[in-house]
Amino acid sequence: MLKLSEQEILAHIEAGECFECEVLDGSFNLKIEAYTPVICASVHSGHRFRTALIGNCALSEEERFYEEDPFTDQLIQSMPITLMARDSRYEYDLNRPIANCIYNKAWGKTVWATKLPNRERHESLRKHQQFYRILDALITAIEKQFGAALIFDVHSYNHMRRDDETPTFNIGTEQIDLDRWLPAVDLALRGLTNLELPNMPVSARENAVFFGRGYMISHVNSRFQNTLVLPLEVKKVFMDELTGEIYPLVMQALSEQFKQCLVDVSTFFSRRFTTKKRAKKTDMLAEKIDPAIIKIDRALYQLAKNLETLFYINPLNIAAERKQFFKTNGNYLPQFRYRQLDIDPYQFREQLYHLPVNTIRDPSIQSLYRDVINGLSEKIGLLVKAGQPEFLYESLKYYGEPSQSDVKNAQFFLHASSYTEPQIETVSTQGLLNMMRDAAKQWNMSCKVEANTKLVAKAMVSNSRKAVMIAKDLNVSLTEAKALVHHELGVHMATTLNAQTQRLKVFSIGLPGSTLTQEGLAILNEYRSGNMTLERLQGLALRVLAVREMLTRNDFRHTYSYLVEEHLLSQDEAFNLAVRVHRGGGFTKDYLYLNGVSKAFELSKQRDIKNLYVGKTGFDYLPVINEMVERQLVKAPAYYPSHLNAQIVNSPVLDYLMGCIHSNSRPSIRSKATIQRVAA
Structure with a gap:
């Protein structure tokens, strides 16, 4: 000084x-x-x-x-x-x-x-x-x-x-x-x-x-x-x-x-x-950005930049275990293998908690970094236990579990009757690769689009590689293919690219609740781009119920049978969904998709959510992100869905169904407060 x-x-x-x-x-x-x-x-x-x-x-x-x-x-x-x-x-x-x-x-x-x-x-x-x-x-x-x-x-x-x-x-x-x-x-x-x-x-x-x-x-x-x-x-x-x-x-x-x-x-x-009559807050x-923020942000990014959950949670031997499972007519408990964690968890946590966040002057920004550090500590605890019985507890701690409201939302969608004719036109992996590349070119997105043989999901974004990866041997309807473009490219890749332009790399690492927020925004984009279907909502609903069954019985065979017998999924569909919720040892993340879109849908009706696209953000941090954007500490998003400016008209039935989703908003617990004036 x-x-x-x-x-x-x-x-x-x-x-x-x-x-x-x-x-x-x-x-x-x-x-x-x-x-x-x-x-x-x-x-x-x-x-x-x-x-x-x-x-x-x-x-x-x-x-x-x-x-x-x-x-x-x-x-x-x-x-x-x-x-x-x-x-x-x-x-x-x-x-x-x-x-x-x-x-x-x-x-x-x-x-x-x-x-x-x-x-x-x-x-x-x-x-x-x-x-x-x-x-x-x-x-x-x-x-x-x-x-x-x-x-x-x-x-x-x-x-x-x-x-x-x-x-x-x-x-x-x-x-x-x-x-x-x-x-x-x-x-x-x-x-x-x-x-x-x-x-x-x-x-x-x-x-x-x-x-x-x-x-x-x-x-x-x-x-x-x-x-x-x-x-x-x-x-x-x-x-x-x-x-x-x-x-x-x-x-x-x-x-x-x-x-x-x-x-x-x-x-x-x-x-x-x-x-100054027109003053804003x-x-x-x-x-001017506090130098302490830059120092801590850089150190945090160096620690956490390669910590991608799915890289360590997705099984390496899905194909072999699928073959063995069907060979025994579903009477086999898959033994999945996972990548070895190349991070010393004790040293990682020690370095996290040695970061001097108390030197950040702005209490809102300081609180944000504290939350990110705590979240990363919980994430490393999750990854350490991949493939072990304790993984389920860590997953519950990190992602939570479906609430009664989540289950009711899921059951509501599953009881709805189809109101459209099945689509005959389908899109293959190569077709979707072409659609993704065309959209990336149209939206001026500099990123890779490639096929991948090891995906559990149909598509996903690798943040570190700036790549959209498409599953091999894919065969989806044209509407579903368009939805994947708006989901993966329109939100996940958009926020990845926006985050990389930010001076603060915390938006590349991800704020607490970023999974809930990212998936909620992505599914909202499917809906508001005109590519949502009842079948898609029912697929998300099944994920909620699959997580519930996994938590109730913790048996891969039971979850598979439940999906086939109770919900009439094909054997391949049931196996894939069972893998999603049982990978790692019990992965509760999948209930967040329906929960997230309910929150995103509700929040978008109340306020402008554009700044949630500055990077891997969280719903709870929108006020401080808005402040940081207005103070020019964070750049406004360059890539964001077109529906934020003009929404495409959907089916009235779909609008009704989306409007019936109940958000899991937690009530605010306020302190008893009083104000008194006392004469001098």
């Missing part, structure tokens, strides 16, 4: 330059990633105490730490303009006027065992004055550019020593002109109230425990007419206030939602009170 003098900092601000630095004396850090109408300050986040003062101080390090506001800098670090104190408030308190910014007593305790020498006192006062000169210059520049400024003055407070009920968040408004700024204050209170923290209620109140009588707001109010300071106290629910130990899960949830609240209030403030955040 740059170390700059006060004069250099002031010169950068006057020139309107973006920079990040530590002031030469180390008393605070200043970051300007983009000029917005908003400053975030944590004036009590510091713990540094000059060596020359330690001998004079009557308090231990632990006693000083208890009254400081640790981790408040983490709550604001994702915002573009931040001022973070590094010196302890026990040296000088930036939230007190210069005349009494050096404590004699604090919270009933004598601070100094011996009188401070004048030179040390003057040094502390100099740093106090320096901070406010730089703050004044920053506000001046922002007011000049935007007409008004907003300062989030963020603190934390100890609550265990109090007997009364205390709020999670407190905004002190005693020095705020509520006739003018009330809408922004109320929005902040409402936003804070809606935060959800693990295992605790959340409340936001005005003037409940603190009234906003600090020096920062007094200083700014006396010098600037168009700047709102919001003194915001956060109860130390994110840490053990006695020991100083942080609660990581609470802090993660708090940081992510606190950021969103700051952005919401900032956007409203900009539209209502500044000259992403205008309140920087477009």
